[in-house]
Amino acid sequence: MKKFFLSLLFLIGAAAAGGYYLWQDVHRVILQPVYTQGPNKTFIVKRGVGFNRLTAMLKEAQLIDNDVYFKLYAKYYKFGRKIKAGEYSIAAGTHPLGLLQKLSSGAVVQHNVVFIEGSSAKELRAALLKYKDLLQLKSTQMSEAELLKAIGASESKLEGLLLAETYRVERGSTDIALLKRAYKSMQKLLQQQWQQRDKKLPYKTPYEALIMASIVEKETGASAERPVIAGVFINRMNIGMRLQTDPTVIYGMGDRYKGNITRADLKRPSAYNTYVINGLPPSPIATVGPEAIRAALNPEKTKYLYFVAKGNGSHQFSKSLRDHNNAVRRYQLQRKKGYRSAPSN
Incomplete structure (x- = not known):
């Protein structure tokens, strides 16, 4: 009996020692990088993939070499249930434990999607x-009304409702989710700026301010000029003068616009022809960025009523029609195609 117990103790000790050395070996392997040199590797964890399949994929990608130890370690520390789907960037030198930590962190690759200032909703x-x-495109077959409902918008037109910005998105996310973010970002910024607005402005609602911001956005890409141009239009509104701005006419023309505006175009009745209508058009005319919104709600106070493009990206501003006409002759008559945004003579 004594001999039996000694043998049993020996076996238990041997098993314990074996287990200890095995676990030491697991730790050694789990902390030893397999992919040691080269650029970052992209690794995608598909939604619903099992851990055995995931391990096989990591081995195929040469990010691990001992799949048995990898699964043993992951099972013991319950990593299998923590793995999150998505696209990951794996740097050279990342050991298997680092892989488990990264894949369970949810630190997926973020991609840039840019909504450009001045683009139309159709172009966007x-x-x-x-x-x-990159994205799951769910909106391509939707009507404008269906898309507005999908993003939670109460407005009747999409134009101008999406904030021009660079958005960070995960691979596999939907365009609807992105558009909803852009809409909510616009609403948040617009409300914030509305609270900080010059209270003497003639806007009745934040939406009217957004309409003005879209006009400013189309009139200039020069950051410093946006508040000045917004101020010109406010000056016109305050004295009952029509806005008379070419971008609204162009927007109203739609596909009929071929690169130039004729006198007939300026006289043609349209809800967006600000040479004919009084006040603002019924909706924004473009996608708007933060600077244009700030300019529309806090315009620069001047006595300017007119401006004309110089041809170098900036404008000449004038207080009187006489000075404006002189500026037109100086800057515009030398060009084949003019761009006024001022009353026709």
């Missing part, structure tokens, strides 16, 4: 097609 929706390998 078309631009989403170039992200078809």
Whole structure:
């Protein structure tokens, strides 16, 4: 009996020693990088993938070499249930434990999607097609009304409702989720700036301020000029003068616009022809960025009523029609195609 117990103790001790050395070996392997040199590797964890399949994929990608130890360690520390789907960037030198930590952190790759200032809603929706390998495109077959409902918008037109910004998105997310973010970002910024606005402005609602911001956005890409141009339009509104701005006419023309505006175009009745209508058009005319919104709600106070493009990206501002006409002759008559944004003579 004594001999039996000694043998049993020996076996238990041997097993314990073996287990200890095995676990030491597991720790050694789990902390030893397999991919040691080269650029970052992209590794995608698909939603619903099992841990055995995930381990096989990591081995195929040469990010681990001992799949038995990898699964043993992951099972013991319950990593299998923590793995999150998504696209990951794996740096050279990342050991298997680092892989488990990264894949369970949810620190997936973020990609940039840019909504450009001044683009139309139609152009913006078309631009989403170039992200078809990144996003799940759910909105391509939706009508404007269906899309507005999907993003939670109460307005009747999409134009101007999405904030021009660079958005960070995960691979596999939907365009609807992105558009909803852009809409909510616009609403948040617009409300914040509305609270900080010059209270003497003639806008009745934040939406009217957004309409003005879209006009300012189309009139200039020069950051310093936006508040000045907004101020010109406010000056016109305050004295009952029509806005008489070319971008609204162009927007109203739609596909009929071929690169130039004729006198007949300026006289043609349209809800967006600010040479004919009084006040603001019924909706924004473009996608708007933060600077244009700030300019529309806090315009620069001047006595300017007119401006004309110089041809170098900036404008000449004038207080009187006589000075403006002189500026037109100086800057515009030398060019084949003019761009006024001022009353026709």
